[in-house]
Amino acid sequence: MTIPPTEPGNIVLQARDVRFDWSEVPLHWIPGDPVATHLINVLHLLLPAGEEWFVRVFKEAVPHIRDDRLREDVLGFIGQEAVHASSHDQVLDHFLAQGLDVRPFVRQVEFLFEGLLGDRNLTGTRGQAWLYERISLIAAIEHFTGVLGDWILNATALDEAGAHPTMLDLLRWHGAEEVEHRHVAHDLFMHLDGSYPARLRAMAETITALTALWRRGHRFLMAADPIVQGRIKGGLHHVRRTGAAGLTPGGRMVAASIGRYLRRSYSPLNEGSTSQALAYLASSPAARAALR
Amino acid sequence: MTPSQIPPDLRGRRARDPFWVAASALFNGIQRVRSLRTPVLPPVTPVDRTLTTVVREVRQEAEDVVGLRLAAPDGRALPAWQPGCHLDVRLPSGRRRQYSLCGDPADRRTYRIAVRRLPHGAGGSLEAHALAEGDLLTVSEPRNAFPFLPRDRYLFLAGGIGITPLLPMVQAARRLGADWRLVYTGRTRASLPFLDELPADRVEIRTDDDHGVPDCAELLTRAPAADAAIYCCGPAPMIDGVRAAFAPHGPATLHFERFAPAPVVDGRPFEIELRRRGVTLRVPADRTALDVLTEYDPAVAHSCRQGFCGTCRVGLLAGDADRRHPGDTDPDSLLVCVSRASGGRLVLDM
Numbered sequence: 165m166t167i168p169p170t171e172p173g174n175i176v177l178q179a180r181d182v183r184f185d186w187s188e189v190p191l192h193w194i195p196g197d198p199v200a201t202h203l204i205n206v207l208h209l210l211l212p213a214g215e216e217w218f219v220r221v222f223k224e225a226v227p228h229i230r231d232d233r234l235r236e237d238v239l240g241f242i243g244q245e246a247v248h249a250s251s252h253d254q255v256l257d258h259f260l261a262q263g264l265d266v267r268p269f270v271r272q273v274e275f276l277f278e279g280l281l282g283d284r285n286l287t288g289t290r291g292q293a294w295l296y297e298r299i300s301l302i303a304a305i306e307h308f309t310g311v312l313g314d315w316i317l318n319a320t321a322l323d324e325a326g327a328h329p330t331m332l333d334l335l336r337w338h339g340a341e342e343v344e345h346r347h348v349a350h351d352l353f354m355h356l357d358g359s360y361p362a363r364l365r366a367m368a369e370t371i372t373a374l375t376a377l378w379r380r381g382h383r384f385l386m387a388a389d390p391i392v393q394g395r396i397k398g399g400l401h402h403v404r405r406t407g408a409a410g411l412t413p414g415g416r417m418v419a420a421s422i423g424r425y426l427r428r429s430y431s432p433l434n435e436g437s438t439s440q441a442l443a444y445l446a447s448s449p450a451a452r453a454a455l456r
Numbered sequence: 457m458t459p460s461q462i463p464p465d466l467r468g469r470r471a472r473d474p475f476w477v478a479a480s481a482l483f484n485g486i487q488r489v490r491s492l493r494t495p496v497l498p499p500v501t502p503v504d505r506t507l508t509t510v511v512r513e514v515r516q517e518a519e520d521v522v523g524l525r526l527a528a529p530d531g532r533a534l535p536a537w538q539p540g541c542h543l544d545v546r547l548p549s550g551r552r553r554q555y556s557l558c559g560d561p562a563d564r565r566t567y568r569i570a571v572r573r574l575p576h577g578a579g580g581s582l583e584a585h586a587l588a589e590g591d592l593l594t595v596s597e598p599r600n601a602f603p604f605l606p607r608d609r610y611l612f613l614a615g616g617i618g619i620t621p622l623l624p625m626v627q628a629a630r631r632l633g634a635d636w637r638l639v640y641t642g643r644t645r646a647s648l649p650f651l652d653e654l655p656a657d658r659v660e661i662r663t664d665d666d667h668g669v670p671d672c673a674e675l676l677t678r679a680p681a682a683d684a685a686i687y688c689c690g691p692a693p694m695i696d697g698v699r700a701a702f703a704p705h706g707p708a709t710l711h712f713e714r715f716a717p718a719p720v721v722d723g724r725p726f727e728i729e730l731r732r733r734g735v736t737l738r739v740p741a742d743r744t745a746l747d748v749l750t751e752y753d754p755a756v757a758h759s760c761r762q763g764f765c766g767t768c769r770v771g772l773l774a775g776d777a778d779r780r781h782p783g784d785t786d787p788d789s790l791l792v793c794v795s796r797a798s799g800g801r802l803v804l805d806m
C-alpha cells in the first residue's frame with residue numbers, strides 16, 4: 165500500500181468531546197423528504213446499542229493483544245465509539261420529544277446486541293472463539309461505517325437539499341472519526357485470528373443483518389412518523405431514487421466496496437481519505453465547541 | 457423484561473416478534489452446529505514495535521538544547537514518518553519520554569529529536585542530555601498526535617522547544633508552495649534552537665527580553681489570511697492562551713498537540729483496593745488512579761483520560777469518592793481517570 169506524501173499516517177486516535185444542540189433540528193431534517201431523512205435516521209436507531217456493544221467486546225479483547233501500537237489504537241477506538249454512542253442516543257431523545265416514539269425498535273436492536281450477540285457465559289477456548297467471532301463481525305460492520313463515513317464527507321447533495329447543519333455535523337463528525345479509525349477493527353481481527361473464511365462468514369452475516377434491519381427500521385420510522393402517519397410505505401426500494409439523488413448512499417457504491425472487502429489483500433486504509441477526515445474534524449462546529 | 461429475551465413486535469400485537477424468533481433460531485442454530493467442533497485458535501504472534509537506535513550525532517542547538525540524530529545500528533532505513541510525528545523514547549533509566557521528530561521526513565536513515573534541559577524537571581531531560589555519540593537508545597515507531605494537513609495558508613506559533621514539530625511542517629509548507637508565517641517566541645534569542653534553519657523573510661522572532669511576554673490574541677493577528685490553519689506548539693500556558701483567544705466560529709482552524717491531560721489539582725494520596733484481584737495500590741497526590749492502574753496492568757480499559765468518554769468506569773464497592781467530572785454521577789461506579797477518593801481507600805470491582 166502506498167500513501168500519498170500529503171496523507172498523514174501513524175495517527176494517534178483520541179476521542180473528541182463534542183457538543184450538539186438539538187433544539188432547533190426539525191423532524192424532517194432533509195426538508196420535504198421524510199423518505200431520505202428516515203433512511204439515514206435508521207442509523208440513529210442502530211448505533212447507540214451497536215457501538216456500546218463494540219466497546220464491550222473490544223474491552224474484552226484488550227488483554228489478548230500482543231502489540232503495543234494496536235493496543236493504543238484499540239483504546240483510542242473504544243473512546244471514540246463510546247462518544248458516538250452517547251451522541252446518537254441524544255438524537256433518540258430528540259425524536260421522542262417530537263412525537264416519534266422509537267422505543268419499540270430500539271428494544272429490538274438491544275435484543276440483537278445484548279441478547280443474540282451478548283455474553284454467552286462461555287469460558288476458556290470457547291469463550292475466546294466467541295470473542296473472535298464478534299470481533300470478525302465488528303470488522304465487517306466497520307468496513308461499512310468507514311465507507312458510509314467517506315460517503316457522508318462527500319455528500320454535497322445533502323447541503324444542496326438544505327439538510328440541517330447540526331445533523332450534518334453529527335453525521336460528518338462521526339463519519340470522519342470512522343474514516344480516521346477505519347483500520348482498527350480489521351487490524352485487531354487480523355492480529356488475533358486472521359482467518360479468511362471467518363471474514364467471509366462475518367461479511368455474509370453482516371450484509372444479511374444490515375439489510376433486514378435497514379428495511380425494517382425504515383418501514384417502522386415511516387409508519388411511526390407523526391407527520392407522515394404511514395401514508396408512504398417505507399422500504400429499501402426508495403434507495404433507487406435517494407441514492408441516485410445523492411441523498412443516501414447508493415446500492416452500487418456499497419456493492420463495489422463489498423467486492424473490495426472480499427479480496428484477501430483488502431486494506432481499510434485504501435477506503436476514504438485520512439486527510440479529508442482530519443480536515444473536517446478541524447472545522448467541525450461540534451468538535452470545535454469542545455476545544456474551549 | 458431483559459434485553460436477552462425476544463422482544464415484542466413493533467406494533468405491540470405479539471409478545472414475541474416472529475422475525476426475531478426466526479432470526480434467533482437461525483443464528484443460534486449456526487452457533488450450535490459450529491460448537492460441535494472444539495474451536496482451534498491460532499496463537500497470537502507478538503509484534504515488537506520498538507526500534508534499537510544508536511546516537512549518531514549530538515549537537516548543541518541552543519543554550520540548554522541538544523539535538524540528537526538517531527540511526528539504525530546497521531544503517532538501514534527507518535520507518536517512514538510525517539510532520540507532527542513523535543517518538544516514544546525509553547531512556548537508560550527506563551523513563552519514557554515523547555519527543556517530536558524535527559528532521560527531514562525524506563531522510564529515511566536518521567531521526568532527529570531535540571531536548572531542552574529542565575534542571576527542575578523529573579529528570580528525563582537531564583538523562584537525554586547525558587547521552588553521547590555511540591550510545592544505544594530504544595525508541596517506538598513514530599506516532600502522530602499532531603497531523604499536518606495540506607492547506608493554502610498557515611500560521612505557525614512556536615514557543616521555545618515547541619519549534620520541534622513545527623520545523624518539518626514549515627519545510628512541508630514551503631514545498632507545498634503555501635503562504636505561511638511563523639512566530640517564534642522564547643525567553644532570549646540564545647535559547648531558541650534551529651534559527652539557522654528558518655528562512656528569515658517569513659519568520660518573526662519574538663523574545664521576552666526584547667518584547668515582553670507575548671499576548672496570544674496579538675499572535676493570532678499574524679495569520680496571512682482569515683482562513684489560515686493555525687498550528688501551535690509551546691508551553692501549556694501558551695497553548696491555553698491561544699485556544700482562549702481563538703475565534704471558534706471563523707474560517708480559520710486551530711491545531712495543537714493534545715499532550716497528557718491536565719495535571720491533578722489539589723490531589724490527596726489514597727489507596728485503591730482491587731477486590732477481585734486481591735491487590736491494593738497506592739495513588740500519590742499528583743497522579744490519577746488510572747495512571748497507577750495502567751502501570752500495574754496495561755490492559756486496563758481506558759481512553760480519553762479526561763472523564764468524558766466513560767471507558768474507564770469501574771464498579772465502586774466501598775469508599776468515599778471525590779468525583780471530578782459532571783458525567784460521574786452514578787454512586788456505584790467511578791471514572792478512575794479523573795475521580796479520586798476524598799480520603800482513605802476505595803474498593804473497586806476489578
